[in-house]
Amino acid sequence: MQSLAIMALLKIELPEHTVLLCDGGFITWAGDTYTSSDPVFGTLGSVEGMEEGQGNEIPALDLTMLPPGTAGPAELSKPGYQRSRVRLWLAEYDVDAGQVVGTPDLMFDGQIDQTTLRVGQSRQLDMSVVSNAERLFELDIGNTLSPVFHKSVWPGEMGHDNATGLSVPVAWGVESPVRSTRSGGYSGGGGFGGSFGSIAREVALRVNAY
Structure with missing residues (x-):
């Protein structure tokens, strides 16, 4: 048995x-x-x-x-x-x-x-x-317009290799992140920088509007 x-x-x-x-x-x-x-x-x-x-x-x-x-x-x-x-x-x-x-x-x-x-x-x-x-x-947050990810989907395809100088990555399938702006120095008077430059520029725009 x-x-x-x-x-x-x-x-x-x-x-x-x-x-x-x-x-x-x-x-x-x-x-x-x-x-x-x-x-x-x-x-x-x-x-x-x-x-x-x-x-x-x-x-x-x-x-x-x-x-x-x-x-x-x-x-x-x-x-x-x-x-x-x-x-x-x-x-x-x-x-x-x-x-x-x-x-x-x-x-x-x-x-x-x-x-x-x-x-x-x-x-x-x-x-x-x-x-x-x-x-x-999964939200595929890491799927960006980058050469590395592009080749992971299409091996050997080099269409993104020459796309240089992109300071802000673009994500696929997710809401785009809020883009922050960085203000440079203000070229008038004593030269303000950072947030002070933003305030001075805003005041100048309002004055010109009037």
């Missing part, structure tokens, strides 16, 4: 490292070998219950990793980890054969929102994972 058990499979695709964890032992599925411990991130301490989002909220998943003492803080929490893909499956496996049976159920497919390293008697890495629907809430 075949003996079956349930196992969780966690895959985190970081820019420099792919974390493959399971909740005990090791198992191979889809060409990847999942183990109970990662050399950098350690073991999976806990998985908070997944919550469905309502309205303008989105589903989220909170993970707690227990990294080893040899892993440096810079390896565990980097800004570049944000938006890295995270997937969690529940799989049935044959206890005697040590093989996955059928196709695991994908329980969550999202991206890292933020990581927080907590240091006390032991170290814990809290990882907040949000659904890919999070991208629908």
Whole structure:
């Protein structure tokens, strides 16, 4: 008689490292070998219950990793980890054969929102994972009329390379920022500068208007 058990499979695709964890032992599925411990991130301490989002909220998943003492803080929490893909499956496996049976159920497919390293008697890495629907809430504030962003969308297109001397960046998809004006010196009398120059110029304009 075949003996079956349930196992969780966690895959985190970081820019420099792919974390493959399971909740005990090791198992191979889809060409990847999942183990109970990662050399950098350690073991999976806990998985908070997944919550469905309502309205303008989105589903989220909170993970707690227990990294080893040899892993440096810079390896565990980097800004570049944000938006890295995270997937969690529940799989049935044959206890005697040590093989996955059928196709695991994908329980969550999202991206890292933020990581927080907590240091006390032991170290814990809290990882907040949000659904890919999070991208629908982004305002694309960083999308500006600059050569760097232009090439990120159209690689090799150099139409913005010669657009130099633009002192005020123009943002796409967001309200334009308020442009501040800087007044120079006033060329009459003793020469006022800064805000005094603005006041003097305003007075001169009103006098000329009369």
